[in-house]
């Protein structure tokens with residue numbers, strides 16, 4: 001995890017965009033809570049910076 | 064130094080002949096001279112009388128460990144420092160049987176980067192090159208020049224900490240002194256740039272990628288039978304090289320899969336036909352693994368790879 005987060009950071013992607021949580025099948029509430037919280041965090045961070053960086057053209061359709 | 068290289072070539076041919084004649088091995092993997100100056104190419108020798116094709120010089124840049132996996136026969140391989148480190152990792156990953164392999168180690172003085180040379184020659188055609196006393200004398204159409212050898216070596220050779228093979232059965236030539244410590248100043252320098260700048264640098268580099276996968280094929284450690292980049296069900300990453308994000312994603316995953324296994328030989332970077340800077344990312348990973356796990360790939364057969372054993376760091380378990 002640490003290794004991946006550090007790599008993402010170097011690519012210019014915030015490390016907060018990657019998260020690992022261990023939740024058992026019996027912990028429904030914890031699962032919902034974690035996902036909601038993470039979704040909110042991602043919304044706050046906005047779209048992936050790689051998508052919006054200069055020099056990126058959108059994929060030509062059906063390429 | 065030229066004499067030395069010739070001596071090594073001779074010793075190499077003799078050793079190969081002897082091993083083949085005595086049926087100790089069926090195959091010797093080494094280098095032979097290419098058709099252009101400073102060019103050497105991997106070669107596979109099966110008959111004792113072919114051993115004279117073997118050669119050693121400043122263009123033996125491929126990492127020959129890439130040819131060793133899953134071969135049934137007993138074989139010998141010529142190994143520089145970096146090749147030997149890859150072999151160590153391959154043995155640890157059960158990809159190569161040590162008892163089937165005879166390692167002919169050769170201490171390495173660094174290999175010449177022909178692109179650096181061709182930039183210095185402003186693209187003029189090189190016809191001859193002679194290396195003597197740390198100087199490279201080049202001749203060609205309208206050129207006759209001489210450059211210090213260090214100015215022409217690959218960047219990966221200039222920071223190399225292990226020029227001498229770490230594992231071998233025979234050693235040809237004298238051990239060479241290692242270069243001063245590698246501080247990873249290039250990686251630190253890159254990371255000190257603002258995120259947006261880093262992103263656009265990498266995107267610009269990877270915008271040239273044609274997805275030939277030469278980087279993957281040249282790497283001894285990139286040996287998955289089925290690469291995630293080739294899968295279509297599910298398709299993990301777009302196969303179109305026009306998709307720059309996907310090109311960067313491919314490199315990011317490649318580098319991640321090489322965590323703790325990459326020996327920083329630079330073979331991927333050299334193989335790239337588009338001259339894309341791949342070492343910024345591979346070296347970042349090498350440095351991070353050193354920092355987080357205190358592990359350097361390919362140094363010893365006994366040290367467990369970081370992802371195979373919980374390793375304690377200053378920050379606790381990682």
Ligand code: SF4
Nearest residue numbers: 282325326328329331
């Ligand atoms: S990733 Fe590149 S530098 Fe690292 S071991 Fe593979 S070929 Fe060598």
Ligand code: SF4
Nearest residue numbers: 272273275276278335
């Ligand atoms: S060798 Fe270069 S062009 Fe080919 S896939 Fe790798 S990065 Fe892309």
